[in-house]
Amino acid sequence: MVVQFKVFKKAAPNGKLTIYLGRRDFVDHVSSVDPVDGVLVVDSSYLQGRRVFGQLVCSFRYGREEDEVMGLCFQKDLFLASQQIYPPKSDGEATKLQERLIKKLGGNAYPFTFKMPEQAPPSITIQPGKDDEGRPCGVEYYVKVYVGENEEDRSHKRSTIQLNIRRIQFAPSKTGRQPCTVVRKDFMLSPGELELEVTLDKQLYYHDEKININMTIRNHSNKTVKKIKAAVQQIVDICLFSGGQYRSTVSSVETQEGCPISPGSALQKVLQLTPTLTSNMDRRGVALDGHLKNIHTNLASSTLLANPENRDIFGMVVSYTVKVKLYLGAMGGEVTAELPFVLMHPKPDLRRMMRADSQAQVEAFRSESMGVSVDQD
Structure with a gap:
């Protein structure tokens, strides 16, 4: 043998x-x-x-x-x-x-x-x-x-x-806390406020894994939510010069299901997004894991830093965030919430x-x- x-x-x-x-x-x-x-x-x-x-x-x-x-x-x-x-x-x-x-x-x-x-x-x-x-x-x-x-x-x-x-880099063995945020917005000359709560089911996701975005909308204002949009954004920090940050939307969904959310009402909803290279093949400026001949690649993994204060010595730092936006019409404006998460390959x-x-x-x-x-x- x-x-x-x-x-x-x-x-x-x-x-x-x-x-x-x-x-x-x-x-x-x-x-x-x-x-x-x-x-x-x-x-x-x-x-x-x-x-x-x-x-x-x-x-x-x-x-x-x-x-x-x-x-x-x-x-x-x-x-x-x-x-x-x-x-x-x-x-x-x-x-x-x-x-x-x-x-x-x-x-x-x-x-x-x-x-x-x-x-x-x-x-x-x-x-x-x-x-x-x-x-x-x-x-x-x-x-x-x-x-x-x-x-x-x-x-x-x-x-x-x-x-x-x-x-x-591979994903760490220990994951962080479950991402969760609450955004409240009040309006000038208008009583009450609009509350948006967004939660992810975990902090660490593997490539090609579905991301469940759990959101709760409580409308205590006199505005009306007409549309909901959720997106996964890839953020690339170019550390050699200031202002070198670039954002690319690598997955998004827009829905009016459950809308309009009228004053005094509420909505609970789950949206799913899967950021993959397949759906971003023609998008210029998206960061990928380093590419070698005859080796398949994917969206760039999140960069893990032993000391975030030393990020300036890194050429590029990649991170990901989920962004949820509520559209209230031309006069009402928007309400936005962001949650960072980690996207990597599992450790062998x-x-x-x-x-x-x-x-x-x-x-x-x-x-x-x-x-x-x-x-x-």
Whole structure:
């Protein structure tokens, strides 16, 4: 029996350097981040005394590439980690995957590991418009490996590898309090007030899950509620400059059922919304989870911050809110209530994954056969 371990491979244009990664998604646990570990295979006869360096880069693009004129650049690259891979400076402890790859790839394989800083943003892609060209706005990460005399040496395209990876977050194990708010509005020259109470059934929702919006309207005023609208809004804070906040409605519903709500009457109602990427495929400016080739994406997950006061060091911060609006006609105005919530992916069942991996290793050692399947970027 052969047990296959899938890895990702990318080679330099000249074919003299090749890197292998066991995964392209690295989890931000808020208090710690998975290290980026891989293996470099090098043709030592090509180097002729030169060295091979590796970098972990966070690239933040906050403007369209086609708008870059007269030397203007809307991109900032942050070099998070750097390492000399060949010749190796020290014999660090290799991971199990690195050991298997080195055993399979031979004597010209060298391990490398980059440690991601805790205070860095998750991968985010801002969905471009149909007519937009060039690289989309957002935050992306990539591993760069290049040949040079020293670390500051200029890299050449033919001997450079860039492999995109993603930094992702999963939903916390503990959820917050059930969101609830009450908005009361009185009117000039009018007795009484209009009361709107909105409650969500929980604070944390998973992608593609229905959101139940429970609302109670008590009309103690002399106004009449003629229409109700509920929407899920995605809020993206661009932290590099002030005023950089963008809101996009990713799901909405409008109804007149139960209306008009006349003075002295009340209404209890539940509306359902499901924010998905499918219904926002043509909406420019919507934030998505960082996109990689051949990997399905979705609406951007909420950004979890260990310390909200340090949000300025994050490139983009994504949050969600439910907004309910009552329309009272041209003269009456509107009554609005907002409730924040968290939208994320559930954390994988690590115990089940470890049991499956352990069983696979036992079967592999029994058969004394292990293989590596390669996904070439």
